[in-house]
Amino acid sequence: MAFSKEAYRALEDIVGPDNISDDPALLDTYAFQYLAETVRPNHSRYMPRPVAAIMPCTTEEVQAIVKVCNRYRIKVKAYSTGWYHFVGAIKPEDDTVQLDLRRMDRILEIDEKNMFAVIEPYVICAQLQAEVMKLGLNINIIGAGASTSILASATSLAGWGPSTFWMGSNPDNLLGVEWVTPAGDIVRTGSLGSGDGWFCGEGPGPSVRGVMRGNFGALGGLGVFTKCAIKLVHWPGSSQLDITGTIPAYRLPLQENFRAYTIAIPTWDAWADCFYKIYDNEIGYVFHRQFNLAGADLAGAFWLMYIDPTKTLNDVEQMVKQPEIKKLTDELRISFQLILAGRSVRDIELQDKILDQILAEVGGWKVKRFCEQDMAEFTNLYFARMGHKHLNFVWVGGYMGSWMQGGTPDYVKGYQPIAAAQLARDQKSGLLVQSGGDALMGCGSGVAGGGHMALEQFVCYDPADHDSVDTVIKDMHGATADAVAHGYPPGKEALYLSVGMKDEDLYAARRRAPQPFFRYQWKIKQAFDPNDVGDRMYMTLPPEDETTD
């Protein structure tokens, strides 16, 4: 059913005329999205334009909007902070109403004693962290950084980050949830559902975590999450980040119970051993292979340029040629960052001793230049707030991630050389940023306590250059092909590229590698979304005779 004036008026009646628009220019600002150019015709930076953008401010308004969309058979897609090409309209033939949840931006409760916070969708990580730090508490800020919605990472996506090793992932930290299903019902999960508050996601009320988000999340395709509670963790630092330094090279001086290290390891085998030993010894507050996002050939020069506010990218060109930087670059090739946080000075001293022992056993060392005061204080701040994470885009504005298959460190080290060779091969064209074949970065662990992790390859390209965009797409297909050829499943690139696929091609691909959860999720969709108002980012596989759209 086409989007009618009647439908628009029905939506307008819910939120008022100031909070809905169908102006084409305004809607284009919702259609313009990160990665659109990799899936849209002619490398357009626009995903399909929604038919309206609407901003509810209460759960009841969200519910009413979803019901109108059911009545008129209009797709409805919500986003909170709104980043990625799958957060809005996916298919041009669908009429999609874009819910912008910006007005739902409150921290509803911080329960210090029971260590959880109740939030609305547009509370970003930086805001919640700043508030809970005043109480000696902290949150897991995901890899995408401080600008992201903590609710979205917990309810709708994979919420891993550098501190997940210590704090758990946000899907794991998710407690009670308020969910408006695609049919317009309000579901309250866990203890919330039995009227016992927000403290538990799994009961004594209904546990529907597997239904509503599964492992990876429904990516906005299965209704709207309007509130959730998130678990908080201990923060042994000061009550606010007292930063120093000049923009962009802000710093956070290290308190006596903190350490910020960049650690180098001689071989990938020793690297995996080092990770296991860190898991086993339970040291570390933040644990991440982060700075390699700049690429192994350029990381040394790039970060030293970045912490000097008088320098720009121009300087990197000369810096990489300097002998001491070349030496540093080689030293950093197999490296990662580790923040230690002690509950006391004695505790941090013990962690230091344990780390030194681990490094002695695996042949690793602390990278001297990156552990000097300027870089250590920058590292400390970078991981405390994750406020510089969009350096992903620093080279030229485009980055696309590939690989990131999760497993043990031994599993991950197995694909490192394949991924590095594959990207190095594609960088030779000069149409990707030539930062080195190994631009792999990722959490020390994607689960609390360690054991399961992944590395994502950072492929940087120019979104303003069609040849460069072509090349990144080929590189992504190449990553999938190389992974499969070596016995690994496709990486995250497959998800990104699938956003632009035709239904028949997408379903055919899923049938070639049948997985029960696609069919199970199809049944969930039938039950919770009878009018098909959610989009296909909730991953399903319809029976062959029901594939009509």
Place this chain on the structure above:
Amino acid sequence: MALEDYRADVLRCSRCSYCKWIPFDHVKSWRFAKGCPSIDYNKFQSYSAAGRLVTGLSLMDGRCDVTDRVIDVAFKCQLCGSCDVACKVCRYDMEPLLALHELRFKLVEEGHTLPQNTPVMEGFRKEHNMLMKPKGQGGKWADGLKVKDLSKEKAEVAFHAGCRSSYDRDLAQVPSVSASILQKAGVDFGILGKAETCCGGRAFHMGYRADFTSAAKHTVKTWTNAGVKTVVTPCADCFHTFRRLYPEVGSQVEVLHMVEFVDRLVKQGKIKLSRPVTMKITYHDPCHLGRQGEPYVPWKGKERKIFGQAVVYDPPRPRYNGAKGVYEPPRNVLKAIPGLELVEMERIKEASWCCGAGGGVREAYPEFSSWTAGERIEEAMSTGAEAIVSACPWCERNFMDAVNAIGGTMKVFDVMDLVQQAI
């Protein structure tokens, strides 16, 4: 430059949303984490810097027409530069603030103007001020002061009052006090008095580039004829216009804000701030003195790629990211006043929240302007300060109006008001 010159900036925007917030490292609370008044007030994505970039792209590509919404999006923004600072925490190849200006220039040059701006611009052209007042009413602040008249005499230092304090009786003491301080310090300076014309900065920000250029050329010629080598002003808007915009039309004078000048005089011992002023205050960084008050660096160059695709500039492009704004001189002056207790707000220096008056918003969108000022007053109140002090009459006017609207007791001062009390 033209909007088209920023096409690559738009295409390379990652839509990360940094432009909506203060740099994240500075965030100290939920309440005062926002950086962009426009998106915070207007909510739709279009009202962010990223949204405006896309609006420009959509217009350039013919995907949309100039609607009332497009005009509203383009002009309902103070151009305070918070977005620009936050964007550049992670980017070296983006100039969002310049692109936002170009969007306005394009609309105005194509005849898509805001009706609210029409009488203001008529006043600018006829009366040479932005307050829609007869030009004869300006300059009264100088009555009784024995200073050189630059339209008749020569002096190396020109004191430029600016039209807000020249024509606003509540603020007339700021230029008057400033001139007195210069006299006490023995500075040989002159003024234009009633012949002083608007610097043109606010016309520039409203999108009227040609009008600005015309005004700027007139002023530069006047200074040249008077032998002026240094211009001092107590107005942050004028300061920014002279320091950052005038070099593009040929000005070569040194530009100092009054707080810089007084800071220099205090350090040199030429004035002494010895009388106690017992008060707890907080300082508001004006956008045009702070993050946008960086020195002008001439540049003409082009984009070049290294490492295959990484963007750099040949020669290296100056980086305006708020790092070199005028932050310490006003604080130095305030700290030199005995009895004064300076407490800082959460959003300061390059992360400062705008007063709401800039970009033509005070004139065209008074409600939005007042709301923005009110937000700042609330932030000032949260420090426990009894007064908010600034170094720009436009900020002070907006704060005074907001306090009146809110009904609070917060006092509003210019730094020079307190300097006068302390001398």
